[in-house]
Amino acid sequence: METAKKRVLTGNKAMAEAIAQEMENDKNVFVLGEDIGKYGGIFGSTQGLMEKFGPERVLDTPISETAFIGAAIGAAAEGMRPIAELMFVDFFGVCMDQIYNHMAKIPYMSGGNVRLPMVLMTSVGGGYSDAAQHSQTLYATFAHMPGMKVVAPSTPYDLKGMMTSAIRDDNPVVFMFHKSLQGLGWMDQLDYAIGHVPEDSYIVPLDKANVMREGKDVTIVGIQMMTHYAMEAAERLAQDGIEAEVIDLRSLAPIDKDTILNSVKKTHRLVVVDEDYRSYGMTAEIAAIVSEEALYELESPIKRLAIPDVPIPYSHVLEDFVLPGPDKIVETVKQMMDEA
Amino acid sequence: MTKFEEKQPSVSVDKLMWMYEQMVKIRYYEDQMVEAYTEGKSPVFNIGKGPVPGEMHLATGQEPAAAGMMVHLTKDDTVTAPHRPHHHAIAKGVDLKKMTAEIFGKETGLGKGKGGHMHLFDPQAKFSCGGIVAAGIPHAVGAAMANKMKGKDWVAVAFIGEGAANAGAFHESLNLAALWNLPLIIVVEDNSYGISIPKTASTSVESNDLRASAYGVAGAYVKDNDPVAMYKAAEEAVNRARNGQGPTIIEIETFRFLGHFQGDPELYRDKQEVPGLRARDPIMKLRQQLLDAEHVNEPELEEIEARAKKEVDEAYQFARDSDYPKPEAALDDVFTS
Ligand SMILES: Cc1ncc(C[n+]2csc(CCOP(=O)(O)OP(=O)(O)O)c2C)c(N)n1
Ligand SMILES: [Mg+2]
Numbered sequence: 001m002e003t004a005k006k007r008v009l010t011g012n013k014a015m016a017e018a019i020a021q022e023m024e025n026d027k028n029v030f031v032l033g034e035d036i037g038k039y040g041g042i043f044g045s046t047q048g049l050m051e052k053f054g055p056e057r058v059l060d061t062p063i064s065e066t067a068f069i070g071a072a073i074g075a076a077a078e079g080m081r082p083i084a085e086l087m088f089v090d091f092f093g094v095c096m097d098q099i100y101n102h103m104a105k106i107p108y109m110s111g112g113n114v115r116l117p118m119v120l121m122t123s124v125g126g127g128y129s130d131a132a133q134h135s136q137t138l139y140a141t142f143a144h145m146p147g148m149k150v151v152a153p154s155t156p157y158d159l160k161g162m163m164t165s166a167i168r169d170d171n172p173v174v175f176m177f178h179k180s181l182q183g184l185g186w187m188d189q190l191d192y193a194i195g196h197v198p199e200d201s202y203i204v205p206l207d208k209a210n211v212m213r214e215g216k217d218v219t220i221v222g223i224q225m226m227t228h229y230a231m232e233a234a235e236r237l238a239q240d241g242i243e244a245e246v247i248d249l250r251s252l253a254p255i256d257k258d259t260i261l262n263s264v265k266k267t268h269r270l271v272v273v274d275e276d277y278r279s280y281g282m283t284a285e286i287a288a289i290v291s292e293e294a295l296y297e298l299e300s301p302i303k304r305l306a307i308p309d310v311p312i313p314y315s316h317v318l319e320d321f322v323l324p325g326p327d328k329i330v331e332t333v334k335q336m337m338d339e340a
Numbered sequence: 341m342t343k344f345e346e347k348q349p350s351v352s353v354d355k356l357m358w359m360y361e362q363m364v365k366i367r368y369y370e371d372q373m374v375e376a377y378t379e380g381k382s383p384v385f386n387i388g389k390g391p392v393p394g395e396m397h398l399a400t401g402q403e404p405a406a407a408g409m410m411v412h413l414t415k416d417d418t419v420t421a422p423h424r425p426h427h428h429a430i431a432k433g434v435d436l437k438k439m440t441a442e443i444f445g446k447e448t449g450l451g452k453g454k455g456g457h458m459h460l461f462d463p464q465a466k467f468s469c470g471g472i473v474a475a476g477i478p479h480a481v482g483a484a485m486a487n488k489m490k491g492k493d494w495v496a497v498a499f500i501g502e503g504a505a506n507a508g509a510f511h512e513s514l515n516l517a518a519l520w521n522l523p524l525i526i527v528v529e530d531n532s533y534g535i536s537i538p539k540t541a542s543t544s545v546e547s548n549d550l551r552a553s554a555y556g557v558a559g560a561y562v563k564d565n566d567p568v569a570m571y572k573a574a575e576e577a578v579n580r581a582r583n584g585q586g587p588t589i590i591e592i593e594t595f596r597f598l599g600h601f602q603g604d605p606e607l608y609r610d611k612q613e614v615p616g617l618r619a620r621d622p623i624m625k626l627r628q629q630l631l632d633a634e635h636v637n638e639p640e641l642e643e644i645e646a647r648a649k650k651e652v653d654e655a656y657q658f659a660r661d662s663d664y665p666k667p668e669a670a671l672d673d674v675f676t677s
Contacts, residue, residue: 034537039535062537063474130456131454185385187388311454315453317667318667318669321668
C-alpha cells in the first residue's frame with residue numbers, strides 16, 4: 001500500500017494463494033494428492049496449505065490415483081469441492097477411466113442432475129530431459145473429450161485468477177499448469193514464471209483467450225510455454241519489420257473462437273504453436289476452425305508447429321529437435337511472409 | 341567347509357562373493373552417478389543441465405534386494421524394475437557400457453538416447469524398467485505367462501518400491517498370477533518412503549508380505565536390509581516359482597541413503613536418519629561376514645573391489661566418449677522395422 005511497486009509472485013505461489021483463499025471462503029474446498037502436504041506439491045502448487053489448513057483438508061494420498069481421483073468425484077457429487085492433484089499429466093493412464101468415463105460424463109448422463117464441482121490439477125510439459133513418460137502436455141487428449149473444462153494458463157496472474165474460477169465453477173475443470181512456469185528454483189529461471197499478482201481474490205474467466213501482443217501482419221496462437229516463445233519470436237520479428245499478434249489460448253475447452261477469428265480477420269495469416277503431438281491436436285483444431293469460418297480471410301496457408309508425432313525423447317539433442325521454440329517460430333513466420 | 345557354511349549350510353559362500361561384487365559395483369556406480377549428475381548443476385542446481393539431465397533416482401543402500409535375488413536367476417529369467425532401476429540392471433547383467441551411455445543420452449546407449457535413466461531396455465539381459473509406478477508388475481506377469489506357455493521353468497521378477505504396493509496394478513497382478521499359478525515373484529523394497537510420504541501414511545498394513553494371504557500366494561519378510569536373509573528368501577521363492585508352485589511376495593526392509601531424487605531437499609525426514617542408516621551399511625556387513633567366515637582375506641576382497649570399479653570406470657568412459665545422436669534420429673523408431 002505504501003509502495004507503488006506491484007506485488008509479484010511465482011506461478012506456483014499464485015496458484016497456492018488462490019487455493020488458500022478459496023479454502024478460507026468455503027469449508028467444502030479441500031485438496032488431495034501425492035506429496036501435496038508437507039512437501040507442498042512436487043511443483044509447489046500446494047505450498048503452505050498443510051500449515052494453514054491441516055491434514056483434515058489437505059490430504060496426502062498413497063500412490064492410488066484411481067482411488068483418490070474417483071473419491072474426489074464421489075465427494076464432489078455429495079457437494080464438496082475437491083481439488084485433486086495428478087502429479088504429472090503423464091500418469092493419466094492409471095486413472096483415465098475415472099476422468100473420462102465418470103468425471104466427464106456423470107453430469108451429462110444424469111441429465112444435469114448431478115453436479116461435480118471439482119478441479120483436477122496437473123503438471124505438464126517438457127524441455128528438461130525427463131523423457132517420454134514425464135514430459136507430455138496431452139492438452140488435446142483432455143480437450144477432445146466433452147464434459148470437462150480444460151484450461152492451461154501461462155502467467156502467474158492467470159494461474160491465480162483461473163484457479164479461483166475453476167474452484168468456484170460447478171463443473172469439473174482440468175487445470176493444467178506448466179512445470180517451467182511455476183518459478184521453481186531447480187529449473188530454468190524464466191522471467192515469465194514471475195509476475196504481478198494482486199493479493200485480493202479475483203477471477204479470470206475460463207473461456208477467454210488473451211491477446212498478449214497486438215500486430216497486423218500475422219497471428220500466432222500459443223499456449224503456455226509456446227505463448228512465451230511466440231512472444232520472444234514476435235520481438236525478434238519486429239526488428240525485421242514484421243508485426244505479429246500473439247494470442248495466448250489459455251482455455252482449450254471451451255475454446256474462444258472469436259478472439260482467434262477476429263485476429264485472423266485483421267492479420268490474414270495464422271501460425272499455431274503447440275507443445276503437444278501434432279496429429280489430431282490443438283493446432284489441427286484451430287486450423288480447422290479458421291478454415292471453416294475464415295478461410296477467405298487467409299492470404300497464405302496456415303502453418304502448424306508441434307511435436308512431430310513421436311514420444312518425447314530423453315537426450316537433449318533429440319528433445320530440442322522435436323520441441324517448438326522461438327527460432328522455429330521466427331523461421332516459420334519469415335517463410336510465410338516471403339511466400340506471400 | 342568354511343566357518344560360515346558350518347553355521348549356514350544352505351548358503352553358498354561363492355554365491356555370497358558374487359553378491360558382494362555386485363553390491364560393490366552398484367554402490368560405486370551410484371557414487372559415480374552422483375558426481376556425473378552434479379556436473380553442470382552447480383553452483384545453481386538446474387535439473388535440465390549437465391551431461392546427465394532430468395530426474396535421477398539412485399539406489400545407494402538398496403543393493404541387497406537386487407543382489408540377493410539376482411544371484412538365483414539366470415539370463416533366461418525376466419526382471420522388471422521401477423524408476424529406481426540401476427541396482428537391478430547391474431545385478432541382472434545389463435550391458436553396463438550401453439546402460440551408462442543411455443543415461444548420458446548417447447547414440448551408443450541401450451535406447452540410442454531415447455529412453456534415459458528411467459527407461460532402460462536390454463532384451464538380451466531380459467531386463468526392462470519404467471517411470472510409471474507399479475507398471476512393471478503386469479509386464480512381469482506377462483513374462484511369467486510366456487514362460488509357462490513355452491514350457492520353460494524360467495521365472496519373472498518384478499521389483500517395486502513399497503509405495504507401489506498401493507497401486508491397483510499390484511493387486512490386480514497378484515490375483516491374476518495366483519489364479520493362473522504363474523512363476524512370478526514381486527520384491528517390494530521398503531525404503532520407508534514414497535517420495536516424501538512415509539510408509540505408515542500410505543500403507544494400511546505393516547508390511548506387504550501380509551497381503552500375500554489375501555491372494556493365496558506365499559509371503560516372506562526380510563529384516564534389516566540383510567543380504568544373507570535376502571539370499572535365503574529369494575532362493576525359496578525362485579524354487580517355488582520354478583517348481584510350478586506359484587507366486588511369492590518378498591518385502592525387504594531397505595535403506596534409501598540419498599534423496600528420492602538427486603536434488604531432493606529431504607525436509608520430510610530427520611537429519612539424523614541417514615547417518616543412522618549408513619551405520620548399518622549392508623555392504624560393510626556382508627564384507628565383515630565374508631572375512632569372519634575366513635573364506636577370503638582382505639587383499640582378495642580388495643581385488644574384487646578394484647575389478648568392480650574398473651568395470652564401472654570403463655562404462656562411464658565409454659559413455660563420455662560416445663557421440664550424441666543426430667537430432668533427426670528423434671523421428672526414427674516410432675515403429676520397429
Ligand atoms: C502412477 C504414478 N504415480 C505417481 C508417480 C510419481 N512417483 C514417482 S516415484 C514415486 C514414489 C514411489 O515410491 P516407492 O514405490 O516406495 O519407490 P521408491 O521411490 O521409494 O523407490 C512417485 C509417487 C509415478 N511415477 N507414477
Ligand atoms: Mg519407497
